[in-house]
Amino acid sequence: MVDTRTRWILEREGYYSVVNGYKWPFLDEGESAKAGDDRYKRGVSFHDIYRLFSFDRKLRHLVFEYTTLAEATLKTVVAYRFSAEHRDEVNPYLNPDNYAADKSESAGTLIQILQKIIKAPAHGRQEGRNRSDEQSYLSHYQEKHNGKIPLWVLTNAMTLGQTFWLYQCAPAKVCGAIAESFENLYADSHRHRLPEKTISVKRLDTIYQRMRHFRNICAHDERLYCAHPHDRNASVWQLIQDFMFVVDKKRYQEFLQRVRSLIVDLRKDLSEYWDAIVREMGFTDFEAEMSEYMNKIEKL
Numbered sequence: 001m002v003d004t005r006t007r008w009i010l011e012r013e014g015y016y017s018v019v020n021g022y023k024w025p026f027l028d029e030g031e032s033a034k035a036g037d038d039r040y041k042r043g044v045s046f047h048d049i050y051r052l053f054s055f056d057r058k059l060r061h062l063v064f065e066y067t068t069l070a071e072a073t074l075k076t077v078v079a080y081r082f083s084a085e086h087r088d089e090v091n092p093y094l095n096p097d098n099y100a101a102d103k104s105e106s107a108g109t110l111i112q113i114l115q116k117i118i119k120a121p122a123h124g125r126q127e128g129r130n131r132s133d134e135q136s137y138l139s140h141y142q143e144k145h146n147g148k149i150p151l152w153v154l155t156n157a158m159t160l161g162q163t164f165w166l167y168q169c170a171p172a173k174v175c176g177a178i179a180e181s182f183e184n185l186y187a188d189s190h191r192h193r194l195p196e197k198t199i200s201v202k203r204l205d206t207i208y209q210r211m212r213h214f215r216n217i218c219a220h221d222e223r224l225y226c227a228h229p230h231d232r233n234a235s236v237w238q239l240i241q242d243f244m245f246v247v248d249k250k251r252y253q254e255f256l257q258r259v260r261s262l263i264v265d266l267r268k269d270l271s272e273y274w275d276a277i278v279r280e281m282g283f284t285d286f287e288a289e290m291s292e293y294m295n296k297i298e299k300l
Contacts, residue, residue: 006046013053021223022052025273048270052277055266056225062262063239064218066255067211070246071160073185074208078167079152081177090148093166103169110165117157118142118149160215164208175201182246189248190300199245207242214239226280235282237289244297256294263290 010018023038026048031039086092093114099107118138138157141149155163167178182199213229214236228234240259244252263286267274278286 009046009050013050017221018050018053019046022049022056024226025052025276048273051266051269052225052273055262056223057221058262059236059259060218060221060224062255062258063214063224063236066243066247066251067160067215067218069251070208070211070243071163071215073182073246074160074167075155075158075163076152077178077181077185078163078170079150079155081181082166082170082174083151084177085171085174093151093154098171099169100171106165107169110162110169113162114154114158117154120157160208161212164212167208168205172201175204179204185248186245189250192300203245207245210234210239210242225277235280237282241293249297249300253294253297256290256297260290260294 023040026040026044028039028041082093082098086095086098089095089098092098094111096104096107096111120138137153138149141147141153158166167175170178179197179199179201182204183194183196186199187193210229213234214224214227217224217227217229225236227236240256243255247255263278263281266277270277283289
């Protein structure tokens with residue numbers, strides 16, 4: 001079922017992005033199998049599909065916003081803790097000996113990437129590109145500090161994936177110190193401390209591994225609500241819970257409220273399909289799970 005607005009929406013958004021991306025909850029699987037092509041459930045309109053598309057876009061923007069906060073914290077902590085182990089060394093992140101012995105091959109590849117990031121501003125000038133296009137702050141440190149670029153400066157030009165890569169390649173002592181910093185940051189914004197080692201090296205690895213995958217989905221404007229990158233347990237609901245360990249309490253509570261409002265609003269328009277949609281997000285009983293979880297966070 002379409003109306004006069006359908007054409008204009010499709011011209012702006014594209015048929016593939018809207019219909020092909022979000023038709024699945026609305027298809028009649030039995031009739032589609034018989035016909036050999038898509039058959040929709042009775043009463044479905046184009047605006048039902050577009051409503052889910054719009055919901056997912058808002059969800060992506062929200063998740064991306066808070067992933068950026070979590071990314072900034074990881075960059076800050078990794079830069080501080082890694083550099084603290086090598087206070088008197090110039091650009092210690094370029095020294096293979098400063099990484100875990102069993103990660104030497106991966107660290108070697110990372111070092112090559114970091115070298116390219118550092119060289120990019122100079123290469124840009126050679127080609128006549130404007131310095132403002134090529135991280136002028138890197139050029140400033142190269143020129144004014146004899147080539148020394150602190151890691152806390154370099155991380156501004158690194159992606160979340162590259163920063164996480166450095167964390168994974170760091171020695172156990174540094175990884176442990178990074179996890180300790182996250183526990184201290186948690187304690188700063190919560191009334192009750194976590195049991196020791198709750199934010200472990202392994203947990204941080206799992207959180208940021210998952211976050212990196214979901215961030216890429218958001219950055220590439222791909223379908224988010226039903227995404228399960230590499231693992232059925234890697235759901236949006238699991239990602240939402242991950243943020244609890246890496247974002248301060250006040251911002252996290254705001255995040256939870258905004259997520260809840262988005263999902264509740266969706267039910268008003270898509271009540272018949274809403275249960276299936278939230279199940280794909282990882283919820284079994286949305287109202288019960290979200291209410292219980294938000295109460296739990298309030299008490300922390």
